[in-house]
Amino acid sequence: MSTPTRKTILCIDDDSINLLVLKHLVHSMGYSTESASSGEEGLTILKDKAIDLVLLDIYMPQMDGFETAAAIRAVHLGMPIVFISAGEVEELAEKMKKLAIQHFLPKPVNKELLQEVLDTIL
16 A cells, blocks of 8 residues: 655745745644745746645745746646735735736734645645
């Protein structure tokens, strides 16, 4: 009997503390993680690693979450992307719809809500 493959989640956030907390939460749920501190770095990781889902901060310098999500969609059409932000989801709804983003998690990320979203998607 083979062991199930552990899912890998790519966490992208420009804030090192938020990134550390996010990785810790994801690891505590039994997932593997890769992390990036920018959209550009995240795109490089997606080229080189098998990723099952992306947790993506919206407001980052240089390449924001919307630009990063659009770049991901151009190459990985079906990649599940979950936006995370301290902003309000209502003001982001139209942009999220255009990028086929179904899930949004407010910061600070709640562990139970994150678990629910990951269980739904993965």
